[in-house]
Amino acid sequence: MDQIQKLTREDKLKWWGEGEWLDEQDEVDFVYRGYDCKILRMKGYDGKRHDGSIHVWGGYLCGYVKIPKDHPLYGKNIFESHYDFDVHGGATFSQIPTWDDNFWIGFDCAHSYDIVPSMEYLEKHEPALIKIKKENEELFKLLNLERNSIFDKTYRNMNFAIEECKRLVDQISKIKKEG
Numbered sequence: 001m002d003q004i005q006k007l008t009r010e011d012k013l014k015w016w017g018e019g020e021w022l023d024e025q026d027e028v029d030f031v032y033r034g035y036d037c038k039i040l041r042m043k044g045y046d047g048k049r050h051d052g053s054i055h056v057w058g059g060y061l062c063g064y065v066k067i068p069k070d071h072p073l074y075g076k077n078i079f080e081s082h083y084d085f086d087v088h089g090g091a092t093f094s095q096i097p098t099w100d101d102n103f104w105i106g107f108d109c110a111h112s113y114d115i116v117p118s119m120e121y122l123e124k125h126e127p128a129l130i131k132i133k134k135e136n137e138e139l140f141k142l143l144n145l146e147r148n149s150i151f152d153k154t155y156r157n158m159n160f161a162i163e164e165c166k167r168l169v170d171q172i173s174k175i176k177k178e179g
Contacts, residue, residue, distance in 0.1 A: 001030040007041070015043075015056040016117030017124065024158045030165075033173055036066040037165040038099075039158060042110070046118075050127055059117025061156060063165040064093065064106035065172055072175055074103050083175070087168045088156065089114075105172065107164060109156035117155075 006026040013022060026041040043058035067074045073083070078094040085091040085105075093106035110116045123129050156164075 001028060003028050007043070011056075012059065012117075015121065016059040017121040019059075019115070019117055019120070020155055020157050021059050021117050028158060028162065030162070032166050032169045035068075035169045035172065036102075037162075037169065038064045038066075038104070039161045039165065040064070040099075042108075055118070055122070057118040060108065060110040060114065061158065061161040062093070062106055062108045062110075063087075063161045063168065064097070064104040065165060065168050067103045067105055067172070069103075071172070073105065073172060078105060085168060085171050087171070088160075088164045091168070105168065107168065109161060113153055115153045115155040 003025040004027040009022050021041070024041075028039040030037050040062050041058065042060055042062055043056055046055045046057045049055045073081075073094075076094065078085070078091045083091075085107075087107045088109060089107055089111045091105055092108050093104065096103055123133065
């Protein structure tokens with residue numbers, strides 16, 4: 001298993017605050033059941049914040065499985081197929097990515113019930129978001145939303161993403177056998 005640290009701990013702290021992501025690797029490559037797998041930490045520059053600093057969104061992980069050219073899924077748009085992968089949040093990616101010229105299928109860990117480090121940071125440090133949250137506290141109490149499970153977010157860490165990649169491979173490999 002190849003593990004790569006692309007971002008410094010200091011940058012992660014500055015962009016996304018305290019959290020498990022500070023000490024995690026930013027890229028992990030491994031082979032499972034003959035399939036190449038990749039976990040990547042997402043990040044992108046998203047303009048300036050209220051204080052003039054650069055906002056770097058992301059911090060969450062995505063997992064990908066490389067599809068061999070002879071596989072029935074190669075080149076297929078999963079959103080137009082009849083395949084429904086049982087992986088975190090469903091498969092959300094099927095294309096040739098920027099990092100190489102192979103076809104990959106993947107998932108992301110940035111759903112409404114996931115902790116996305118950049119969003120968590122903004123909710124705690126961006127004055128406009130803090131104001132909106134404060135203004136809606138009474139409404140949340142009135143609607144009993146503060147105890148709603150949709151607000152019980154979880155950070156999906158590297159170990160989680162690796163295991164989900166393996167689940168995706170298990171499903172993809174069955175399609176090859178059936179196809």
